[in-house]
Every structure is written in C-alpha cells, then in structure tokens.
Amino acid sequence: MVFTCISCLSAPDRESIAAEYMILAEGYAGLEKYDQALFFYRKAAMEPSYKNAAEYGIGRIYALTGNWKDAAKVFASLYEMEPENEILISSYAYALAASGDVDKALPVYRVIMEKHPDDARFAVDYVELLFVAGLYDEVRQETAALEERFPDNPEVASLADIERRIDEALKAREEGKEPEAQDKILSPGDTTGETAGGTEGNGTSAVEGDTAG
DSSP: OHHHHGGGSOHHHHHHHHHHHHHHHHHHHHTTOHHHHHHHHHHHTTSGGGHHHHHHHHHHHHHHTTOHHHHHHHHHHHHHHOTTOHHHHHHHHHHHHHTTOHHHHHHHHHHHHHHOTTOHHHHHHHHHHHHHTTOHHHHHHHHHHHHHHSTTOHHHHTTTTHHHHHHHHHHHHHTTOOOOOOHHHHSOSOOTTOOTTOOTTSOOOTTOGGGOO
C-alpha cells in the first residue's frame, strides 16, 4: 500500500517516505546489493525534493557496476543543471573517461583544476582520469610533474605505485576486463546537505552509500 498510494499523501509525508527510500538505497549500496539500491533510489526520485540526489545515486550505482555509458547519461543530465557542482564534474568526467569518451572527459575535469591550481588533490584525480582512460604515457608525465611540484604531498604520494597499476591495467586490458570504479572520485568529500542537484534542507546525501548499512 505504501508503494501504490504515495501520490495520495501530503507533501511532508511524501518527503518522509522518500527519505526512508534514500536510507534504504544507501544501505543496500553499502552492502553491494545494487539491484535493491536502484529500486529504492528510483522510488525516492519520484519525490521532487529528492529527485536529483536520488538520480545521482542511480548514476553512482551504474558506475560501481561498470555500466559506464548509462552512468555518463545520468551524470550528464545533472551536470547540465549544475555545471559548477564539483561532485558532478568529477563523476561525469570519470564516467565519460571510463566509457571511452576521453575527448569530452578531460576538458570537463580541467574546469576543477583551473579553479584550484594549487590543490594537489584535483591534480591527482586528473591523473586517475588519465589512468582510467588508458593514457598511460600521460599518466607517467603528469605524475612526474606532480612529484616535482608537490614533493611532500600525501595525495601525490598515493601515486607512488602507479607503474605497478599500469602493468596490472595492461594485463587486465589483454584479458578484456573493464576498469573498476574509483569511488573516491565518485564520492569526493563530505556532501551532506550539498548533494548533486541541490537537496539542501533534507539532510540526505546520495553519495554516502559506502557508510550506510
């Protein structure tokens, strides 16, 4: 009855139920039960105040399951509404790169880099984008430049094993395997109250699924 009669409820009741759907979706996402997560994200998306956050969750599930083209479509729609949202920029660019649309992915992410030229975190994430795009020569060049520019930065230090990762990626490519989602790009930072598409006021984050459940 809850599923069939939600449209008959008052606005506060609909929002309350949508919030519960979001909690369930994030819990299932954290447990890697992605079909169930998608079901409840789609239910939550029916309530306007949760629509964008829930759709971001849907895109993230697509990404985590390797469905990069559909992830890019979802993120593209949200990105058009909020082209300055850094969460969306990161997620959209990553999905584009993983789906093979590198020429579009890299300029999208450079928007962040240009806004934060002295922040190594964004430069490191750009290297991750190059990596998932399979541009390994560029990965080596950018990593070397970052190590020289930020010699003591812990974010840059995370690239110390990049040669090993490149070797593993080349082996996986030979075996026809898909790249895995880098959730630190899909879910950067604390987004409570500032989720994709603007969900201020409901206290629900569509990108905190890994901590739910």
